[in-house]
Amino acid sequence: AQSVTQPDIHITVSEGASLELRCNYSYGATPYLFWYVQSPGQGLQLLLKYFSGDTLVQGIKGFEAEFKRSQSSFNLRKPSVHWSDAAEYFCAVGAWEGGGNKLTFGTGTQLKVEL
Amino acid sequence: DTGVSQNPRHKITKRGQNVTFRCDPISEHNRLYWYRQTLGQGPEFLTYFQNEAQLEKSRLLSDRFSAERPKGSFSTLEIQRTEQGDSAMYLCASSHWGGGTEAFFGQGTRLTVV
Numbered sequence: 001a002q003s004v005t006q007p008d009i010h011i012t013v014s015e016g017a018s019l020e021l022r023c024n025y026s027y028g029a030t031p032y033l034f035w036y037v038q039s040p041g042q043g044l045q046l047l048l049k050y051f052s053g054d055t056l057v058q059g060i061k062g063f064e065a066e067f068k069r070s071q072s073s074f075n076l077r078k079p080s081v082h083w084s085d086a087a088e089y090f091c092a093v094g095a096w097e098g099g100g101n102k103l104t105f106g107t108g109t110q111l112k113v114e115l
Numbered sequence: 116d117t118g119v120s121q122n123p124r125h126k127i128t129k130r131g132q133n134v135t136f137r138c139d140p141i142s143e144h145n146r147l148y149w150y151r152q153t154l155g156q157g158p159e160f161l162t163y164f165q166n167e168a169q170l171e172k173s174r175l176l177s178d179r180f181s182a183e184r185p186k187g188s189f190s191t192l193e194i195q196r197t198e199q200g201d202s203a204m205y206l207c208a209s210s211h212w213g214g215g216t217e218a219f220f221g222q223g224t225r226l227t228v229v
Contacts, residue, residue, distance in 0.1 A: 004157075034217070043119075043206060043220040044158070090157050101146060101210045101218040102171070105157030 002027040002093045006106035013081050014114045023091030032094030033074040034103065035065055038058040039087045050074065061085070082108075086113045096108050121207050127167030127227045128197055135193045136224045147190050148218060150206040151175065158206055164190060165212060172210055186221035197228045 003026045008017050025031055032051050036044040048059025055067040058107040065076045074091060088110050120139040128134050140147050145166050150158035159178070162172045166187035176182075179197075184190040194201055204225050208218040 035219075042224070043121075043222040044208075044219055046219075049217055092157075101148060101162055101208070101216065101220065102163060103148075103150075103158070104160065107155070107157050 002031070002104045004087075004091050004093050004094060004104055004106035006091055006109050008109045010105070010110045010112065012112040012114060015083050016080050019078045019081045019085070019111070021091075021111070023074045023076065023106060025074060025091070025093045026072065027066050027095075031066075032101075033067060034092045034094065035059065035063070035074075035076045036090045036092060036105075037087050038090065038108075046089065047076070055073050073102075081111075081113055083113045083115055084113055095100050119207055119209050119219050121205075121221035121224050123224060124130075124222065125225050130199060130228055131196055133193065133195045134226065135191055136205055136207075136226075138190045138209075138221060139190070140189070140207070141219055143211075144209035144219075145187065145212050146210045147184055147217075148208040148210075149190070149192055150153060150208065152204040152206060152223070153202075161192075162188030192207060194226075197226075199228045202226055202228045 005024045019051045034049045035047040037045050048057050050057050050067045058064050063078050088108045090105050090108045092105045095102045121136045148163040149161040152158040164184040179195045182192045204223040206223045208220045210216045210218040
């Protein structure tokens with residue numbers, strides 16, 4: 001069975017600083033990997049996804065993530081954080097048999113941005 | 116395309132009552148998923164449909180839970196004899212079939228059992 005670990009429950013960064021959110025996954029085959037963002041009381045918005053090909057993927061709002069098979073990691077990065085990025089971020093792995101969208105999520109990382 | 120729509124957005128019910136939630140997926144999406152999210156946790160998979168067929172149910176889905184997707188369009192999730200532990204956000208998502216496709220989530224229904 002697949003699993004996702006997000007080791008950082010809370011992260012605080014200053015506006016304009018760089019950001020890296022960690023994600024490690026466990027899955028027996030080539031994974032489908034996703035990063036979602038959730039604002040309070042809202043649903044999930046997809047930031048980016050990795051299915052195959054280039055291991056560095058670009059997403060919306062200036063986010064990018066790098067798939068490293070050897071480390072079973074899919075860390076999310078942003079070079080300069082904006083105050084509006086404050087939210088909860090979820091990494092997820094998709095099971096192939098579900099069309100890639102039967103998702104297993106991590107417990108999330110709450111991002112706080114200091115002005 | 117208005118995205119995935121879930122109703123109601125909030126539901127407060129007394130323990131022991133039955134509740135039903137509705138999800139309207141993006142039109143022509145043949146896959147529909149239900150997830151449950153409790154406070155401080157990531158969403159957990161409950162079940163999914165391809166068209167009208169329910170293809171998988173998580174062990175989280177006890178006998179008190181039932182989901183349907185008649186005619187392969189909207190879906191309903193019913194919880195019978197609600198318990199306080201059922202309090203959570205219930206999220207619906209839809210997608211096209213096949214690997215390499217992304218799921219689009221609704222805004223969820225927050226259930227509070229008192």
